[in-house]
Every structure is written in structure tokens, then in C-alpha cells.
Amino acid sequence: MVSKLHAFLAxxxxxxxxxWGRLLLRLLNRENAGMNRLAFEQLAIRQGDRILEIGFGGGSLLARILATGLPKTVVGLDYAEDALTVTQRKLWRYVHSGQLTLQQGNASHLPFPDQQFDHICTVNTLYFWPDAQTVFQECYRVLTPSGTVVVCYNTKDFLEQQGLTQQGFKGYEVKTVEKFLDEIGFQSIETFSRQDSSNGQYHCTCGKR
Ligand SMILES: C[S@@+](CC[C@H](N)C(=O)[O-])C[C@H]1O[C@@H](n2cnc3c(N)ncnc32)[C@H](O)[C@@H]1O
Incomplete structure (x- = not known):
């Protein structure tokens, strides 16, 4: 019974x-607040930036980005229809004003032309990608020259302790994520680490196109 519940949650x-998914999305906004704050801090948003978040879930990072009033446009991409429904309701005024576009789609095939975004961020999504290098290549393609990618993720140890790798989550060491970005051509690659009571230690790896 417990293992079935665990598999369902994963x-x-x-x-x-x-x-249950809609309830979970609201819960994630609270539980992952520290990780999303770390990603936000690394974005260094400037007036007129165009920003993409991949796998926005309950929309808390999108809300934080929009509240700065700085970006020209913000796009959220998620393949879960319910993430779009929950976030559209939460951020309807930005959708209505045209500042925010929410789109259903897969990170492996970003549905955008080349060099569209100044920043791309993604938090707690890496574990679900069948091929992380393909996603990072797609990020590189849709970023403007000198655009930045910000990837925030739990440690491999934390995922193992929580029994999530056993449920198919892919855990990565920092050096592997940094190597993926380096091989694709990202520069100024840096990782920032932090910890909190919800997520233990976590990392945020950033690179510049
Ligand atoms: C664990 S939730 C994290 C949500 C939010 N970023 C946070 O940190 O609270 C993962 C989200 O990524 C989305 N996702 C996972 N893989 C994806 C993919 N390949 N393409 C688009 N969205 C994806 C899921 O639908 C889900 O909303």
C-alpha cells in the first residue's frame, strides 16, 4: 500500500x-519556495528581458518574475494540462495583459524559433527528462547570444534517500550537469548550492550562451 502511494506521488x-495533481501543485509552491528563490536570484532580470520557464508547475517562480515588473514577456512551458489550468487561474491578470503566455509542450522539443529568450529557468524538472542533453541543446538554440540558462535541482543523494530514483527519477551530480552545459557550448558555468528543511541541499547550475 505504502509503495503504491509512493509510486503515485512520484x-x-x-x-x-x-x-490530486492540482493539490500537489499548490503544495509544491510552498515546499519548493527556497529552490525557486535561488533560481530567481540567479536570473538577474533586466528591463525588457524575454524569459522562459520550463516546467513551471504551480507557477510560483513565474509569479516572482512577473512581480518585478521588468520583463517584456514571460513564457511558461509545461506538458501537464493541469499545471496550465492552475497557473492560468493564479496569474490571470498577467495572461490577460499579454505579459505572460502559458503553453503546453515538451522540453525536448521547445516550440520556439531560435534566439527568442534572454533567460531560461527550470526548477525540479531535470529528473524527468529522458535526455537532459537534448533539452540543454534546445535551451542553447532558443537563447539569444549571451542569454543565460538557470537549472535548479535536488542532489542525487536526496532523491535516493526519498526513494525517488527507485521510482524512475534521474539524479545528477553537479559535475555532470556542468559537463552537459560545457559540451553544448555554454560559458561562465557556475553552481550555487543551498539547503533548507524541505529539500535538504540543492544546487543551481547556471551558464551563459
Ligand atoms: C516537480 S514539478 C516542479 C514544478 C516547479 N518548477 C517547482 O519547482 O515547484 C515538475 C514540473 O515539470 C513538468 N515537466 C516535467 N517534465 C517535463 C517536460 N519534459 N516538458 C515540460 N514540462 C515537464 C511537470 O509537468 C511538472 O509541472
Whole structure:
């Protein structure tokens, strides 16, 4: 019974859906606040920036970005329909004003032309990608020259302790994420680490196109 619940929760984290998925998205906004704050701080947003968040879930990082009043446009991409529904409701005024576009889609095939964004951020999503290098290549393609990518993730140890790698989550060491970005051509690669009571230690790896 416990293992079935665990498997259900793991599956919902990767693709929230239905009533439990919508509840989970709200809970994630609270539990992942520290990780999203760290990602936000690394974005260094400037007036007129165009920003993409991949896997926005309950929309807390999008809300933080929009509240600065700085970006020209913000786009959220998530493949879970319920993430779009929950976040559209939460941030309807930005959607209405045209500052925020929410789009359903897969990180492996970003549905955008080349060199569209000044920043791309993604938090707690890396574990679900079948091929992280493909996603980073896509990020490189849609970033403007000198645009930045910000990737925030739990440690591999934390995922193992929580029994999530056993449920198919892919855990990465910092050096592996940095190597992926380096091989694609990102520069000024740096990782910042922090910890809190919800997520233990976590990392935020950043690179410049
Ligand atoms: C664990 S939730 C994290 C949500 C939020 N970023 C946070 O930190 O609270 C993962 C989110 O990424 C989305 N996701 C996972 N893989 C994806 C992919 N390949 N393409 C688009 N969205 C994806 C899921 O639908 C879900 O909303």
C-alpha cells in the first residue's frame, strides 16, 4: 500500500494531473519556495528581458518574475494540462495583459524559433527528462547570444534517500550537469548550492550562451 502511494506521488510529481495533481501543485509552491528563490536570484532580470520557464508547475517562480515588473514577456512551458489550468487561474491578470503566455509542450522539443529568450529557468524538472542533453541543446538554440540558462535541482543523494530514483527519477551530480552545459557550448558555468528543511541541499547550475 505504502509503495503504491509512493509510486503515485512520484508519478504526480513528474506529471501532475486531476484533483490530486492540482493539490500537489499548490503544495509544491510552498515546499519548493527556497529552490525557486535561488533560481530567481540567479536570473538577474533586466528591463525588457524575454524569459522562459520550463516546467513551471504551480507557477510560483513565474509569479516572482512577473512581480518585478521588468520583463517584456514571460513564457511558461509545461506538458501537464493541469499545471496550465492552475497557473492560468493564479496569474490571470498577467495572461490577460499579454505579459505572460502559458503553453503546453515538451522540453525536448521547445516550440520556439531560435534566439527568442534572454533567460531560461527550470526548477525540479531535470529528473524527468529522458535526455537532459537534448533539452540543454534546445535551451542553447532558443537563447539569444549571451542569454543565460538557470537549472535548479535536488542532489542525487536526496532523491535516493526519498526513494525517488527507485521510482524512475534521474539524479545528477553537479559535475555532470556542468559537463552537459560545457559540451553544448555554454560559458561562465557556475553552481550555487543551498539547503533548507524541505529539500535538504540543492544546487543551481547556471551558464551563459
Ligand atoms: C516537480 S514539478 C516542479 C514544478 C516547479 N518548477 C517547482 O519547482 O515547484 C515538475 C514540473 O515539470 C513538468 N515537466 C516535467 N517534465 C517535463 C517536460 N519534459 N516538458 C515540460 N514540462 C515537464 C511537470 O509537468 C511538472 O509541472
Amino acid at each position: 508519478q504526480q510529481l513528474g506529471h501532475p494531473s486531476g484533483i
